[in-house]
Amino acid sequence: MPLSLAPTADDSRTNAAFEELMWALSRPGVIRTLPASGLASIAESLLDRECSFCVLDDLDIQQAVARTGARAVSQGNADYIFSKIDTTEKVVALSGMRLGTLAYPDDAATLFAPARLGAGQELRLTGPGIKTSLTITVDRVAPTFWEMRQRAIRYPLGFDVYLVDDDRVIGIPRSTTVEVL
Amino acid sequence: MKLQELTRPWAAFNYGFLDESAKREIRRRILKAIAVPGYQVPYASREVPMARGWGTGGLQVSLTLLKPTAVVKVIDQGADDSVNACSIRKFFGRVGGVIETQDTQEATIIQSRHRIPEEKLRGDQVLVLQVPDPEPLRTVQSDMSVAREMHGDADYGQLWLILYEQLVKSGRIMQYTEYPSLVNGRHVISPSPIPRWDVLKLNEADHLTILSAGREKRIYAVPPHTRVEPLVFDDVPYRVEDHQDKTCYRTNVTGFFMNELPQDDGSAKFELSDSHFGVKHMRKAEGEPVEIGDTWYKNGKMNR
Numbered sequence: 135m136p137l138s139l140a141p142t143a144d145d146s147r148t149n150a151a152f153e154e155l156m157w158a159l160s161r162p163g164v165i166r167t168l169p170a171s172g173l174a175s176i177a178e179s180l181l182d183r184e185c186s187f188c189v190l191d192d193l194d195i196q197q198a199v200a201r202t203g204a205r206a207v208s209q210g211n212a213d214y215i216f217s218k219i220d221t222t223e224k225v226v227a228l229s230g231m232r233l234g235t236l237a238y239p240d241d242a243a244t245l246f247a248p249a250r251l252g253a254g255q256e257l258r259l260t261g262p263g264i265k266t267s268l269t270i271t272v273d274r275v276a277p278t279f280w281e282m283r284q285r286a287i288r289y290p291l292g293f294d295v296y297l298v299d300d301d302r303v304i305g306i307p308r309s310t311t312v313e314v315l
Numbered sequence: 316m317k318l319q320e321l322t323r324p325w326a327a328f329n330y331g332f333l334d335e336s337a338k339r340e341i342r343r344r345i346l347k348a349i350a351v352p353g354y355q356v357p358y359a360s361r362e363v364p365m366a367r368g369w370g371t372g373g374l375q376v377s378l379t380l381l382k383p384t385a386v387v388k389v390i391d392q393g394a395d396d397s398v399n400a401c402s403i404r405k406f407f408g409r410v411g412g413v414i415e416t417q418d419t420q421e422a423t424i425i426q427s428r429h430r431i432p433e434e435k436l437r438g439d440q441v442l443v444l445q446v447p448d449p450e451p452l453r454t455v456q457s458d459m460s461v462a463r464e465m466h467g468d469a470d471y472g473q474l475w476l477i478l479y480e481q482l483v484k485s486g487r488i489m490q491y492t493e494y495p496s497l498v499n500g501r502h503v504i505s506p507s508p509i510p511r512w513d514v515l516k517l518n519e520a521d522h523l524t525i526l527s528a529g530r531e532k533r534i535y536a537v538p539p540h541t542r543v544e545p546l547v548f549d550d551v552p553y554r555v556e557d558h559q560d561k562t563c564y565r566t567n568v569t570g571f572f573m574n575e576l577p578q579d580d581g582s583a584k585f586e587l588s589d590s591h592f593g594v595k596h597m598r599k600a601e602g603e604p605v606e607i608g609d610t611w612y613k614n615g616k617m618n619r
Binding site: 141142145146148150152153155156157159160161180181182183184185203237238239244261262263264265289294307308309 | 320321323326329330331335336338339340342343344345346347348349350351352354356357379380381382383409410411412438463464466467468499501502523538539540541542
């Protein structure tokens with residue numbers, strides 16, 4: 135039987151998006167380029183009917199993520215959260231995110247947040263995936279977010295965050311220590 | 316949301332053998348595994364056309380990563396030419412149209428059983444290790460649920476006891492593979508049945524390592540530049556196999572991990588365990604322009 139060995143355009147795009155997310159998380163703070171811009175390309179690569187999600191205040195993304203078949207739930211129950219984190223109110227709204235349990239630390243939320251990379255607040259990252267330390271700059275992230283993150287994370291409990299700027303993405307897993315400079 | 320919107324046009328075959336929902340699940344699990352280095356993430360482990368225990372875990376991770384431009388090397392106990400390695404490599408070529416290689420330096424994805432290549436891996440390479448038993452606590456705790464609680468509490472005292480008992484009984488630590496190692500100072504992993512020689516290659520490495528157990532349905536990872544420390548007592552240093560002074564009878568190369576070949580007269584010959592590393596040395600000796608990459612071990616010593 136002849137087999138078609140070529141991936142479809144969908145296959146290639148979702149595979150490439152995942153690969154970028156994988157390297158983004160493996161090397162926290164290093165900017166990777168997604169095959170398409172925006173949060174929707176991430177959603178189609180990872181989410182399906184087995185997942186739950188929560189989108190705070192963005193109808194376009196809400197519809198794009200819902201198209202994957204994932205269930206919309208409240209943010210305290212969601213596996214994947216898509217939300218801006220540019221104001222303190224939004225950060226406070228996120229403080230109920232799932233952090234996992236000691237037996238199942240993977241049962242925690244993942245946050246995808248729009249941000250601007252390469253300008254604004256300086257952060258120093260250390261931890262797995264970073265050789266010594268790495269200094270990055272991000273904008274459109276409320277300073278209170280980093281305080282909230284530090285309070286929430288009791289490693290291995292915590293949440294993982296990806297900051298997405300158009301088609302550029304960085305990953306900050308819970309294992310990374312973030313120092314606001 | 317209608318079911319019709321979720322379905323795709325019919326196709327006889329999906330690229331990379333696994334269906335897209337299986338791939339999405341493994342993608343989600345891999346990301347969690349990277350976020351908590353060393354923690355064993357449960358996953359569904361689909362059926363693949365290979366018996367469980369022959370590398371189905373590694374196979375599923377590699378299939379998820381597959382793309383037509385990927386260059387794939389498969390190792391079985393150091394060799395690229397064993398039946399298991401050849402079959403898996405050919406399978407990747409057949410279902411993914413990938414470029415097959417035996418050269419560590421060319422590969423982008425290296426799936427391995429029981430060895431890590433002698434040449435240093437680069438930051439853009441992924442090492443996929445096949446794991447038969449992911450649970451380092453199994454010898455001291457047969458109940459998986461209790462072992463999971465012990466990982467949660469970082470309760471690893473009994474592992475030290477096992478090592479201590481080996482010391483008392485035999486005068487040295489006898490653990491020859493799956494040497495329990497602490498990752499990122501938090502989770503102890505079984506680094507798959509690689510020899511003690513190879514465990515040090517995981518520490519602060521440039522490459523990403525994903526370990527996957529198909530039968531036991533667990534994925535865990537060691538990201539680049541992550542501490543991996545074999546459990547050792549302060550006064551009993553970690554000891555790798557005594558292969559420093561062994562010379563390969565085929566290539567005359569000394570100072571790497573060897574296969575021991577018993578001879579009729581009771582003596583033994585040695586050959587390089589990393590088969591393509593040996594092939595490269597042979598070709599070089601014959602005057603071919605072969606580039607041999609930087610190695611982790613130099614003169615039989617781990618180079619840091």
